[in-house]
Amino acid sequence: MNVVIVLLALLGSVWLLAVVEGWTTTGRLSLSAPLLSGLAHLGRESIVPRTPDRLFFEAAPILFLIVAVLGVTVLPLAPTLVIADLATGALFINAALAYVLVALIMAGWGPNGAYAMIGGWRFLGQLIAYAMLIVMPITAVAMRAESLVTTVIVASQESLWNIVYQPLGFVLFFIAAMALAFRAPFDLPIAEGELGGGVDAEYTGVRRAVLRLARLTLVVTLAAATVVFYLGGWHGPLLPPWAWSLIKTLAVAVSMLLVGRYLPRIREADLMRWCWTLGIPLALVNIIIVGLLVLVVS
Amino acid sequence: MIEVTKDLPRSADGLAMDWLEVPFGPVFSGLPGGLKLTLTLDGDGVTEGQAISLVGMVNEVEEGKEVDAETFIERLASAMPLASVSYRLLACQAIERAAGLEEDPATAQARAVALERERIASHMGWLAQLGRQFGFAWLTHRASTLQLEIRCASGKRLAELAPALQALVTRLGRTPLLKSRLKGIGILPSDATGLSGPVARADGNAGDAWGRLWQRLDEITTSLDFIKAIGEPELPVLRNIGHGSGTGEASVETPRGQAQLSLTLEHGQVKSYKLDTACRHHIGLVAQLVEGRELGDALVAVGSLDLSPWEVIS
Amino acid sequence: MYAQAFFVAIFGLAAIGFGVWVFRTSSMVRSALALLFSQTAVGCMFLAMQTEFLGVLQIMMMATEMSIMAIFMVMFMMDPGGLGGMDMTHQKRFSIGAGVIAGGVAIAVALLADWGPVTPQAPDAAMQTRELGMELLGRSMLIFETAGITILTAMIAATAVAIPVQTLANGGDKEDSE
Numbered sequence: 096m097n098v099v100i101v102l103l104a105l106l107g108s109v110w111l112l113a114v115v116e117g118w119t120t121t122g123r124l125s126l127s128a129p130l131l132s133g134l135a136h137l138g139r140e141s142i143v144p145r146t147p148d149r150l151f152f153e154a155a156p157i158l159f160l161i162v163a164v165l166g167v168t169v170l171p172l173a174p175t176l177v178i179a180d181l182a183t184g185a186l187f188i189n190a191a192l193a194y195v196l197v198a199l200i201m202a203g204w205g206p207n208g209a210y211a212m213i214g215g216w217r218f219l220g221q222l223i224a225y226a227m228l229i230v231m232p233i234t235a236v237a238m239r240a241e242s243l244v245t246t247v248i249v250a251s252q253e254s255l256w257n258i259v260y261q262p263l264g265f266v267l268f269f270i271a272a273m274a275l276a277f278r279a280p281f282d283l284p285i286a287e288g289e290l291g292g293g294v295d296a297e298y299t300g301v302r303r304a305v306l307r308l309a310r311l312t313l314v315v316t317l318a319a320a321t322v323v324f325y326l327g328g329w330h331g332p333l334l335p336p337w338a339w340s341l342i343k344t345l346a347v348a349v350s351m352l353l354v355g356r357y358l359p360r361i362r363e364a365d366l367m368r369w370c371w372t373l374g375i376p377l378a379l380v381n382i383i384i385v386g387l388l389v390l391v392v393s
Numbered sequence: 394m395i396e397v398t399k400d401l402p403r404s405a406d407g408l409a410m411d412w413l414e415v416p417f418g419p420v421f422s423g424l425p426g427g428l429k430l431t432l433t434l435d436g437d438g439v440t441e442g443q444a445i446s447l448v449g450m451v452n453e454v455e456e457g458k459e460v461d462a463e464t465f466i467e468r469l470a471s472a473m474p475l476a477s478v479s480y481r482l483l484a485c486q487a488i489e490r491a492a493g494l495e496e497d498p499a500t501a502q503a504r505a506v507a508l509e510r511e512r513i514a515s516h517m518g519w520l521a522q523l524g525r526q527f528g529f530a531w532l533t534h535r536a537s538t539l540q541l542e543i544r545c546a547s548g549k550r551l552a553e554l555a556p557a558l559q560a561l562v563t564r565l566g567r568t569p570l571l572k573s574r575l576k577g578i579g580i581l582p583s584d585a586t587g588l589s590g591p592v593a594r595a596d597g598n599a600g601d602a603w604g605r606l607w608q609r610l611d612e613i614t615t616s617l618d619f620i621k622a623i624g625e626p627e628l629p630v631l632r633n634i635g636h637g638s639g640t641g642e643a644s645v646e647t648p649r650g651q652a653q654l655s656l657t658l659e660h661g662q663v664k665s666y667k668l669d670t671a672c673r674h675h676i677g678l679v680a681q682l683v684e685g686r687e688l689g690d691a692l693v694a695v696g697s698l699d700l701s702p703w704e705v706i707s
Numbered sequence: 708m709y710a711q712a713f714f715v716a717i718f719g720l721a722a723i724g725f726g727v728w729v730f731r732t733s734s735m736v737r738s739a740l741a742l743l744f745s746q747t748a749v750g751c752m753f754l755a756m757q758t759e760f761l762g763v764l765q766i767m768m769m770a771t772e773m774s775i776m777a778i779f780m781v782m783f784m785m786d787p788g789g790l791g792g793m794d795m796t797h798q799k800r801f802s803i804g805a806g807v808i809a810g811g812v813a814i815a816v817a818l819l820a821d822w823g824p825v826t827p828q829a830p831d832a833a834m835q836t837r838e839l840g841m842e843l844l845g846r847s848m849l850i851f852e853t854a855g856i857t858i859l860t861a862m863i864a865a866t867a868v869a870i871p872v873q874t875l876a877n878g879g880d881k882e883d884s885e
Contacts, residue, residue: 182832182835182836183759183836186767193767197743200774200777209413209415216781219775244833279528286689287422287525288526288528289688289692356529356531358568359527363437
């Protein structure tokens with residue numbers, strides 16, 4: 096039962112997010128636009144480029160979608176509303192999302208095109224920049240909760256949300272999550288103005304529909320993770336817990352969409368340099384501060 | 394393995410890799426339409442590159458075919474869609490001088506205002522293009538909206554739009570990441586010749602893409618002040634030249650730099666002409682600007698030149 | 708119990724299958740990703756054997772590690788796409804011999820070693836994670852830290868050795884000029 100509810104909530108969030116994305120890009124608010132454009136994708140010819148690595152080309156969108164959904168399985172909507180309350184939940188979501196990289200490399204290599212290939216390998220470089228900034232803030236979150244179980248992590252924030260307890264960690268995690276979801280300004284692998292669509296460039300028709308669905312799902316997954324780790328998960332007054340989880344997730348997801356509109360794409364070299372020379376030391380400082388707080392408070 | 398790779402060219406990082414020759418354009422969202430950039434990529438780095446225009450005028454000199462003066466002006470204006478007012482003005486001036494007409498101060502002023510208006514619109518178009526290259530959706534939307542408004546705006550409307558333009562300039566100054574994206578990119582070689590327009594004027598301070606952005610933004614302010622001081626813009630229309638004959642030469646500072654036209658007029662017909670534009674010289678800078686750069690930086694460098702492929706004469 | 712054995716077997720076979728594929732393809736990228744999925748299958752075996760933390764860790768680490776290996780293979784090999792139908796195997800006779808001997812030894816150890824009594828009940832996943840943490844930051848710390856530093860040194864050294872000496876006249880690093 097939980098599986099059905101969580102997946103429906105995920106689907107609903109993705110749809111709403113697609114509506115907002117359409118609204119910001121075209122200026123029209125249309126509730127049916129995502130469904131129509133999805134149908135349009137299905138109706139279009141799905142072109143296979145010349146001499147592709149067919150296996151990678153076909154498998155990549157599906158793998159991408161699967162791992163984005165897998166990430167959600169450990170994130171609770173309400174105290175008991177979680178698909179798999181794993182003892183290693185906070186680690187599991189990292190494991191699942193690491194395969195986004197694999198999917199993008201496959202999608203980049205598969206079509207046998209220069210734009211796509213550069214996009215795919217660019218994301219590997221991007222991972223080297225953001226990966227530590229995903230894992231290290233989560234470490235500090237787990238330190239406070241003294242557990243990797245996501246429901247325990249949410250429960251640990253009942254009195255004080257982590258965004259207040261460790262704001263530095265939140266900022267780093269939010270930025271890294273946007274880089275993981277390759278949203279603008281971190282959309283290096285699919286940069287329209289630099290690579291003509293990059294990894295997306297050679298995908299058309301139904302395969303492209305799957306890719307776009309997977310990408311929006313990934314944004315929702317990461318927004319839900321941000322909510323669970325930093326924004327107190329289901330905690331909130333008046334409304335039922337699941338409603339709070341959904342509202343917060345959508346708010347974070349929409350903010351991830353909007354930030355990119357107002358920023359130019361970051362330079363690859365700058366991303367790498369700032370993540371390693373600034374981000375990682377700050378993440379370590381965050382761990383030290385949280386460690387001291389945990390010791391002092393308990 | 395060593396036998397196979399030993400003869401491959403080495404890139405700056407010392408790795409022997411397959412080099413890919415990748416076309417960017419003529420229809421590429423990060424570059425002006427009609428410009429074809431061919432880059433030899435070594436991973437994400439550019440080892441060499443060159444740009445050609447697929448839509449430029451073929452002949453700089455045309456002789457033997459007589460064209461009616463009015464037709465000539467229309468042709469030249471429509472051949473340069475990104476700066477049609479400038480080239481219309483250029484053609485009018487050259488023909489009028491050839492016909493031996495005296496300069497009329499009132500007309501000249503109104504024409505100059507139209508030229509400055511086009512300069513603002515053109516720089517807005519360039520900003521929108523920059524936004525497209527950077528995935529900076531807000532800038533693209535804002536600048537292209539303003540560009541369309543300004544293109545045909547009256548002096549009064551321009552005065553109304555001035556605060557919006559000023560706000561855009563201020564906003565760009567505050568945008569994070571923009572400076573790091575442009576600073577130090579596309580520094581012009583010191584031995585570059587034939588530069589004009591914003592590219593040349595920005596060469597004084599740093600001469601990088603960041604400098605060129607601010608040169609154009611400053612020009613927008615200057616042009617606005619000029620329009621405010623002078624008055625209404627008026628599209629250049631050929632004055633009555635009768636059946637005059639002679640040779641005339643004119644030069645106009647188009648949004649992209651100096652354009653020069655010299656022509657021979659016989660009985661009100663343009664007999665031959667010679668055209669020189671700024672983009673024609675600027676396109677030659679591309680090869681040096683992209684060499685050894687990362688792909689993203691190379692494209693920024695090319696974009697910062699504000700090349701109009703139509704104004705490249707091959 | 709049987710279900711568990713079944714899944715261990717399935718993932719084990721998948722690991723072997725992907726492992727074989729590493730050498731049966733001529734594309735470097737396919738080879739690297741086959742190795743990746745082989746290691747992922749090993750991680751799934753850990754999960755099937757109720758060692759949750761190790762399983763998830765293995766699955767997570769291998770995705771990035773093998774992808775990085777893939778890019779090195781693409782960078783350094785002349786035909787990463789395998790369009791020339793390159794053979795992944797060499798020194799065939801020696802490697803077959805070594806493979807057979809190593810396999811025999813592994814099977815012999817599996818059959819002949821005294822594995823002690825079967826643990827009736829594994830501690831639950833949370834407890835395992837805790838005990839693993841205590842172990843890693845306790846008496847095994849020195850071993851793990853040493854291993855980590857060694858691997859890091861080896862990686863840096865290998866990369867440094869692989870890159871030929873370059874002349875500074877050739878532009879150098881553009882970061883320096885800023």
